Amino acid sequence: METAIAIYNKIRVLSKTDILNPQISELFIEIYRVCSEILQLYSRIPLVSKIPDKQYFVFQKEKRNSRAINVALFIDDSHEVEKIVGFIFRNQLDFTNPRDITKALYTMAISFCSVIDLFKNGDQKTPGTFFEYFISHWFALMLQIQPQVSIDVLNLDMRTSLPTDCIFDLGPNRPKIHLPVKTSTRERVIQVWAHQRVLDGVYGTGRFLGMLVCLAETKTDKTKLEVTEICLPDQWRLYQMFISQMYRVYYLDIPTKYVELNNIFPPINVKQFGDFFYEIKTLITRG
Amino acid sequence: METAIAIYNKIRVLSKTDILNPQISELFIEIYRVCSEILQLYSRIPLVSKIPDKQYFVFQKEKRNSRAINVALFIDDSHEVEKIVGFIFRNQLDFTNPRDITKALYTMAISFCSVIDLFKNGDQKTPGTFFEYFISHWFALMLQIQPQVSIDVLNLDMRTSLPTDCIFDLGPNRPKIHLPVKTSTRERVIQVWAHQRVLDGVYGTGRFLGMLVCLAETKTDKTKLEVTEICLPDQWRLYQMFISQMYRVYYLDIPTKYVELNNIFPPINVKQFGDFFYEIKTLITRG
Numbered sequence: 001m002e003t004a005i006a007i008y009n010k011i012r013v014l015s016k017t018d019i020l021n022p023q024i025s026e027l028f029i030e031i032y033r034v035c036s037e038i039l040q041l042y043s044r045i046p047l048v049s050k051i052p053d054k055q056y057f058v059f060q061k062e063k064r065n066s067r068a069i070n071v072a073l074f075i076d077d078s079h080e081v082e083k084i085v086g087f088i089f090r091n092q093l094d095f096t097n098p099r100d101i102t103k104a105l106y107t108m109a110i111s112f113c114s115v116i117d118l119f120k121n122g123d124q125k126t127p128g129t130f131f132e133y134f135i136s137h138w139f140a141l142m143l144q145i146q147p148q149v150s151i152d153v154l155n156l157d158m159r160t161s162l163p164t165d166c167i168f169d170l171g172p173n174r175p176k177i178h179l180p181v182k183t184s185t186r187e188r189v190i191q192v193w194a195h196q197r198v199l200d201g202v203y204g205t206g207r208f209l210g211m212l213v214c215l216a217e218t219k220t221d222k223t224k225l226e227v228t229e230i231c232l233p234d235q236w237r238l239y240q241m242f243i244s245q246m247y248r249v250y251y252l253d254i255p256t257k258y259v260e261l262n263n264i265f266p267p268i269n270v271k272q273f274g275d276f277f278y279e280i281k282t283l284i285t286r287g
Numbered sequence: 288m289e290t291a292i293a294i295y296n297k298i299r300v301l302s303k304t305d306i307l308n309p310q311i312s313e314l315f316i317e318i319y320r321v322c323s324e325i326l327q328l329y330s331r332i333p334l335v336s337k338i339p340d341k342q343y344f345v346f347q348k349e350k351r352n353s354r355a356i357n358v359a360l361f362i363d364d365s366h367e368v369e370k371i372v373g374f375i376f377r378n379q380l381d382f383t384n385p386r387d388i389t390k391a392l393y394t395m396a397i398s399f400c401s402v403i404d405l406f407k408n409g410d411q412k413t414p415g416t417f418f419e420y421f422i423s424h425w426f427a428l429m430l431q432i433q434p435q436v437s438i439d440v441l442n443l444d445m446r447t448s449l450p451t452d453c454i455f456d457l458g459p460n461r462p463k464i465h466l467p468v469k470t471s472t473r474e475r476v477i478q479v480w481a482h483q484r485v486l487d488g489v490y491g492t493g494r495f496l497g498m499l500v501c502l503a504e505t506k507t508d509k510t511k512l513e514v515t516e517i518c519l520p521d522q523w524r525l526y527q528m529f530i531s532q533m534y535r536v537y538y539l540d541i542p543t544k545y546v547e548l549n550n551i552f553p554p555i556n557v558k559q560f561g562d563f564f565y566e567i568k569t570l571i572t573r574g
Contacts, residue, residue, distance in 0.1 A: 193476075243484050
């Protein structure tokens with residue numbers, strides 16, 4: 001457990017100076033190995049799933065449970081995870097596919113979060129920050145660009161700096177990426193559309209492609225050992241119609257109710273995160 | 288302490304069925320009396336104030352401190368508080384003034400919040416919910432209208448219900464009031480402008496007057512016993528320019544940095560809450 005936290009701290013420090021440092025990729029593999037070994041010591045308790053066609057379990061340590069883990073996405077064999085991730089590192093995407101990448105990255109992310117759940121009661125911040133570094137790393141790798149977390153605002157007599165989620169600036173005459181990252185969204189998600197709206201207003205609509213990345217939307221009832229998904233699709237539709245337009249929403253464990261948003265008005269493109277690796281180059285050249 | 292919580296629970300139950308029930312006004316007086324007596328048992332520790340021209344103290348119970356209390360706004364004499372509030376109940380606003388009303392309501396609100404701070408470690412929810420009922424009560428009294436907390440959305444083929452902050456519907460051809468209430472705002476405040484934007488989009492700009500009511504923006508360093516105000520005026524300006532336009536922001540303990548927003552672009556009307564009682568009738572007839 002101390003080893004996991006130590007590696008996490010190294011990732012934090014290195015990411016701040018150079019997120020493209022290849023050491024960070026290795027540290028993500030290393031932290032996954034450590035967490036995977038820790039989790040093998042604990043038993044798995046199946047949950048009663050209220051979500052159609054999805055099964056979940058939790059790891060249990062005495063009276064503490066981890067967050068819900070999707071059975072179909074969790075890869076038990078750590079060599080398999082490392083093999084898939086290796087294809088990303090070596091830019092051999094043809095050797096794997098979006099579904100397997102989603103599963104491998106889901107397994108890596110949920111393993112670290114679950115270890116924190118088991119050892120640090122009520123700590124939401126560490127999994128959240130870890131997940132931000134984790135997702136930013138894949139974006140940075142694929143785009144070969146360092147992210148920023150604030151941008152200058154010049155507006156007639158006003159000059160200020162706006163703190164933002166991760167921003168990737170692809171250079172002149174190309175779109176920029178606005179990347180909010182959340183382990184889950186709930187009612188706070190309106191902030192994502194509102195930040196996108198401010199960027200649209202300050203820099204012009206279409207200048208920033210808003211890409212939200214989330215881990216999952218599960219909620220576990222600890223006494224009943226039941227798992228549900230908290231989704232607010234109608235509110236997302238109102239936000240997409242009246243606040244701003246998000247360009248993509250990627251999930252590692254994609255909720256069924258949000259998949260449906262792809263097919264109704266207003267269109268919101270909600271996809272599994274593995275798709276990002278295969279479409280990003282097209283998206284940014286098309287703008 | 289149990290008495291205070293019992294009265295608070297009565298307020299909650301009664302407010303849900305009829306917020307205009309005159310018993311609720313009496314219960315707010317009663318809960319204030321109880322809290323005022325409790326606080327007299329504890330010593331006051333002055334804080335080192337990093338805010339120009341404002342002095343603060345905390346109540347201390349063993350190792351627990353209450354939130355910071357503004358010396359100039361806190362009325363020690365509970366009869367004085369009851370006298371001022373009596374003028375509101377009897378609609379005799381000419382006998383008092385905006386500053387005294389602000390002080391009386393500040394004293395009532397901060398007394399309950401401080402009791403919770405001293406007795407229930409880390410409970411942010413009870414003070415927050417209390418403050419919502421407290422502010423909604425004054426709005427309901429002045430407007431003689433029951434609030435709603437969700438509204439119907441009819442948008443071509445979409446029919447849904449949008450959960451909102453308190454909404455006061457003044458009837459056909461008159462503006463409606465959108466009333467978010469927060470004990471403090473920090474970085475979550477963007478939600479307020481975003482909700483206003485959705486209302487503008489769904490019902491037409493200007494239909495809803497957005498009125499945000501806040502208690503204070505103080506932050507206390509517990510070891511140094513220092514108090515500061517956390518204000519983000521440049522971000523508020525961006526939200527007011529690019530997300531939506533809030534019509535009023537009222538504070539019980541108004542931060543100096545937000546007062547300045549009244550005089551620069553874009554105008555944001557930030558006032559002490561006592562002003563609400565004197566201007567509301569003009570505002571809603573003018574629309």
